[in-house]
Amino acid sequence: YQFGTARCGDASVTFGGEGQLVDSAMAFLPHKVVHIYFPNGMEMQVNRWPNFINAKITMTPVAQQTGICGDFDGHAKDGLQAGKELHAQFGYGVPSNELLFSDSIPLHIPTASPS
Numbered sequence: 001y002q003f004g005t006a007r008c009g010d011a012s013v014t015f016g017g018e019g020q021l022v023d024s025a026m027a028f029l030p031h032k033v034v035h036i037y038f039p040n041g042m043e044m045q046v047n048r049w050p051n052f053i054n055a056k057i058t059m060t061p062v063a064q065q066t067g068i069c070g071d072f073d074g075h076a077k078d079g080l081q082a083g084k085e086l087h088a089q090f091g092y093g094v095p096s097n098e099l100l101f102s103d104s105i106p107l108h109i110p111t112a113s114p115s
Contacts, residue, residue, distance in 0.1 A: 010039040022047050022054035 003016040019033035022045065032048040042059040061072035066086065 008036075012037045019045050019047070020056075022056045 005012065005014045007013070014035040014037075016033055016035075017031045019031065019035060021027055021031070026047075026049050029049065034044075034046040034048065036044040036046070038044075040059075042057065044058075045056045047054040065071055066089075
């Protein structure tokens, strides 16, 4: 792989080894980090790992926005319950024709909170 910076439409994309890890579970591996800077001020950081990605989106509030961590309404959400609500509204997983990895890990839907 080759580190560097490129343009994609109006967005700037940087690929390198620097960036805050979204999840430190794979911190022992070499870091492959993609930063995408959109013209509206939104930033996306993607940590690329051998068989999955982690992503962090930083942005200002947008009308009708919803998410597992919150909606910019000042009220934090419980992750498991919020996830169930989002899945009920939008479905489970990514359609197979839109997967980024051909050998993806099967979706596991927990039935209870971890103890």
